[in-house]
Amino acid sequence: MKIGIDLDDVVWEHFGPVLDYINEKNGTDFKLDNLKTFKIWESFDISREEAFDSVKSFHDSGKMDEVSFIDGAREIIKDLTKGNELVFVTSRAPYFKEQTLNLLKKNGFEIPIFFSRHLNEENGKTKFEICRDEKIDVMIEDSSNHAVECAEGGIKVILFDKPWNQGVEYKNIIRIKSWMEVRSILK
Ligand SMILES: [Mg+2]
Structure with a gap:
């Protein structure tokens, strides 16, 4: 997957x-x-x-x-690399690119990363377009906009429950509260 x-x-x-x-x-x-x-x-x-x-x-x-990691993120991402293909997809601003790459490297992540269009930019692919073009099966996300766009485009979304994405419901979106739940869903 x-x-x-x-x-x-x-x-x-x-x-x-x-x-x-x-x-x-x-x-x-x-x-x-x-x-x-x-x-x-x-x-x-x-x-x-x-x-x-x-x-x-x-x-x-x-x-x-x-940086404070979300509970379980590091361990479970590492587990998921066995038997799956993982990529990071972020819409962080282009001026954080270098810093983001360094931060991932410093923390031992060797996973390819795609930068999608930032909120304040007009160029670049949206997160959904990257998911579609890279043939991503499941996107793990917290943003309601990206989640809905991906879900409408037929990509399954695992959505971290956050104050800023309340009320987002869609057939392809599964709302979860922890990385432990992500792991059980993906098994
Ligand atoms: Mg996010």
Whole structure:
């Protein structure tokens, strides 16, 4: 089976550390549970530009180097490499590309990675287009938009249950809460 794996908030924590960073910097109290879409500016009192700048300065600050992995992610991804073909598919911004590659390498992941079109870009393939062209059978994801696009295109999606993807239901989407559940589904 060919399995696509998203990075942020699937392999490692992302929105939590980003909100912590913004709160620390701006004296705000943005809570992860109140993040209702993956567009930070739609849930909190922050402009789109400020949100993008904050995410960029969070990454530039080197905070992601002390990444927290989602429970079970590392071990289960390693297990899944036996008998499956794995690829990472991320829509991280192009300016995080080098940093992302380094972070994966530093943590011992030797899995090919595809960068899909970032939220703020107009070029590049969407995550669904990459999944389709790479013949990915199952995509493990947390973003509602990517999940729905993939599911509508006939790709099975395992969706991590997060505050920002509530209410997303589709026949090809299975909602789960942990990597342990991912493992049992894929067995
Ligand atoms: Mg993600």
